[in-house]
Amino acid sequence: MNTLKLKNVNKHYGKKKHALCDFTFEFTNGIYGLLGPNGAGKSTLMNIITDNLLPDKDGGKIYWNGEETRILKDKFRSCSGFMPQQQNLYESMTAHTFLNYIAALKCLDKKRAEKEISAIIERVELTDSIDKKMGGFSGGMKQRVLIAAAMLGDPDLLILDEPTAGLDPKQRVIIRNMVSDLGQEKIIIISTHIVSDIETIAKEILFIKEGHLIDSGTIPELVEKVESGEKSLENLYMQYYGELQK
Ligand SMILES: Nc1ncnc2c1ncn2[C@@H]1O[C@H](COP(=O)(O)OP(=O)(O)OP(=O)(O)O)[C@@H](O)[C@H]1O
Numbered sequence: 087m088n089t090l091k092l093k094n095v096n097k098h099y100g101k102k103k104h105a106l107c108d109f110t111f112e113f114t115n116g117i118y119g120l121l122g123p124n125g126a127g128k129s130t131l132m133n134i135i136t137d138n139l140l141p142d143k144d145g146g147k148i149y150w151n152g153e154e155t156r157i158l159k160d161k162f163r164s165c166s167g168f169m170p171q172q173q174n175l176y177e178s179m180t181a182h183t184f185l186n187y188i189a190a191l192k193c194l195d196k197k198r199a200e201k202e203i204s205a206i207i208e209r210v211e212l213t214d215s216i217d218k219k220m221g222g223f224s225g226g227m228k229q230r231v232l233i234a235a236a237m238l239g240d241p242d243l244l245i246l247d248e249p250t251a252g253l254d255p256k257q258r259v260i261i262r263n264m265v266s267d268l269g270q271e272k273i274i275i276i277s278t279h280i281v282s283d284i285e286t287i288a289k290e291i292l293f294i295k296e297g298h299l300i301d302s303g304t305i306p307e308l309v310e311k312v313e314s315g316e317k318s319l320e321n322l323y324m325q326y327y328g329e330l331q332k
């Protein structure tokens with residue numbers, strides 16, 4: 087069993103913007119859905135966990151299986167996979183070259199890399215495009231290459247920042263099933279705006295609002311808190327964030 091523990095993590099952008107406020111949570115193996123409106127702090131949190139962004143000075147601590155990630159550094163990186171929200175792809179590379187490059191960064195040997203790449207690429211239905219330059223890919227195809235890249239090396243911690251944004255319904259289901267299959271033996275954290283992407287697969291849901299973790303729990307626990315209407319996650323979302331959308 088893996089554990090990822092966040093203790094009082096804080097992040098300011100400049101002096102005024104407090105994007106993450108005393109974020110404390112412990113993740114264990116399973117799938118976690120991160121919900122919150124635009125600007126809530128989801129990407130900030132994910133970028134900090136994956137060491138792509140520094141928290142504030144003295145802005146809390148993150149532990150992977152009991153050891154500080156800041157000290158583990160490469161050891162932690164090698165067991166985590168991250169799909170960032172921003173699509174930064176090398177447009178002139180083929181998907182195959184790109185995935186080989188990511189596999190090399192993750193120190194996978196060539197044989198294992200080839201085996202994993204062809205299996206993953208088949209699951210995300212990109213086999214026919216693997217030798218094409220990514221510059222010519224649709225948004226959804228690029229998205230799927232990035233998901234495949236995050237999954238390479240079978241990481242114990244998988245962090246996916248809006249993996250299904252821009253995907254058509256069929257591809258959303260494929261990704262959901264892939265994540266669901268993987269979820270038992272690793273920690274997977276997924277941010278999304280599409281509640282149906284996670285409501286059947288998530289062990290727990292975290293609600294973030296203006297940098298604060300405002301609630302978390304299993305779906306049955308959470309939906310009990312719906313005050314009016316059907317006891318659904320979507321209605322709880324509206325209860326927590328509805329007023330922001332006026
Ligand atoms: N580089 C930055 N400089 C200044 N402010 C930033 C920066 N990045 C994010 N912010 C601010 O921090 C807050 C949290 O942003 P973040 O991107 O983490 O939100 P999010 O929950 O991922 O939103 P979205 O659903 O739109 O992806 C927002 O108010 C945002 O404007």
Ligand SMILES: [Mg+2]
Pocket residue numbers: 128129130171247
């Ligand atoms: Mg974001």
